[in-house]
Amino acid sequence: MASTSAEKVLIVGYGSIGKRHLGAFEAAGAEVAVVTQQDVTHQKIYRDVSSAVVEYNPGIVVVANSTDKHLAALENLKLAGFKGIVLVEKPLADKVISFKHSFAGLYVAYNLRRSPLLTRLKEELKNREVVTAHVYCGQYLPGWRPQRDYREVYSAKKDQGGGVLRDLSHELDYTQWLFGNFEYLAAQGGHFSNLEIDSDDVFTLLGKTQKSPHVVVSINYLDRVARRTILVHCQDATLFVDMVAGRLMINSEVVLDNLKVADTYLEQARSLIEGRTQSLSSFDDGMSVLKLIEAAEHSSQERKFINL
Structure with missing residues (x-):
C-alpha cells in the first residue's frame, strides 16, 4: 500500500455526526471520502471499508457509524491493512472491548x-x-x-x-x-x-x-x-x-x-491533521x-x- 496522507480523510458512516466530522475536516482543508450505503451525490463514496482503504488510501479514518458497529469497523480497518490514524466517535464501543491494532494512533472523539x-x-x-x-x-x-x-x-x-x-x-x-x-x-x-x-x-x-x-x-x-x-x-x-x-x-x-462548542470539532480535526494529539x-x-x-x-x- 502506498504511503498515506493525513490530508485524506475517510468517514465511516454518514449520519448526523458523520456529516459534522466531514464538515470539520473539509473546513480544516482535508480531502474527504465517505463509506455509506446512502445515495450521496456530492461526495466520493465507497460501499465498504476494505475497498475504501485500498482505493482511496486515507491517512485518517473517522469511525462514525452507530456505537454497536464501532468494533466491527475497527476490525475491518485492521483486516484491510490500514496503518494510519483512527478517530472513533464517542463512546469507543457499546461495552468494554479487547482490541489490538497497529494503527499509527487510535483516539476517541471526545472533542x-x-x-x-x-x-x-x-x-x-x-x-x-x-x-x-x-x-x-x-x-x-x-x-x-x-x-x-x-x-x-x-x-x-x-x-x-x-x-x-x-x-x-x-x-x-x-x-x-x-x-x-x-x-x-x-x-x-x-x-x-x-x-x-x-x-x-x-x-x-x-x-x-x-x-x-x-x-x-x-x-x-x-x-x-x-x-x-x-x-x-x-x-x-x-x-x-x-x-x-x-x-x-x-x-x-x-x-x-x-x-x-461547535468549534471544537474543527480544532479536533486540525489537531489530527497536524499531529497535535497529546490532549x-x-x-x-x-x-x-x-x-x-x-x-x-x-x-x-x-x-x-x-x-x-
Whole structure:
C-alpha cells in the first residue's frame, strides 16, 4: 500500500455526526471520502471499508457509524491493512472491548477536550484543591434531531448502544480528564420518563476521584432547555462553566465568554491533521469511560457503591 496522507480523510458512516466530522475536516482543508450505503451525490463514496482503504488510501479514518458497529469497523480497518490514524466517535464501543491494532494512533472523539473553556478550567484547577464538583448535561431527546422521529434514532435503542449514559459520555470523559479517574462511585439511572425509547434517559453518578473527594455527574434526555454546566468549589474559589453560553466564571468574574462548542470539532480535526494529539482522548481513556459506564450500570442495578 502506498504511503498515506493525513490530508485524506475517510468517514465511516454518514449520519448526523458523520456529516459534522466531514464538515470539520473539509473546513480544516482535508480531502474527504465517505463509506455509506446512502445515495450521496456530492461526495466520493465507497460501499465498504476494505475497498475504501485500498482505493482511496486515507491517512485518517473517522469511525462514525452507530456505537454497536464501532468494533466491527475497527476490525475491518485492521483486516484491510490500514496503518494510519483512527478517530472513533464517542463512546469507543457499546461495552468494554479487547482490541489490538497497529494503527499509527487510535483516539476517541471526545472533542470537548478541545474547548478553550475546559482547557482554561483545567489550567485554573492545576494548583487548586478541589472540594466538590458538579457536572450537569441535559437536552430533550426529541429536539436533538428535529428532522427525524426520535424513536427511530440509535439514541433510543439500547441494542444499538443508545441511552444517555453512552450518548452523553462526553461528561464522563472530561470529568475524569479534569478531576482524575473515579476511585469508587454509586449511581442511579434508567428509563424513568414517558419518552418512547427502551434506553436509559436519566443517570446520576456520585463518587470520589483522584483529585476530588466529592464529584457528581448528572445527565438526562429530558431538559427542554439545553444545559451543559460544571460547578467546582475549591478551597479558595468557585469556578463555573456554562458551555451553552460559552462562559467561564471565577467567583463573580467572567473570564471567558461567547465561545462556541461547535468549534471544537474543527480544532479536533486540525489537531489530527497536524499531529497535535497529546490532549486527545486515547484508546485507554476511551476504555476507562466504558469501564465507568459499566460500573455505573452495575451500581444502579445492585444499589451499592462500586470500586474501580
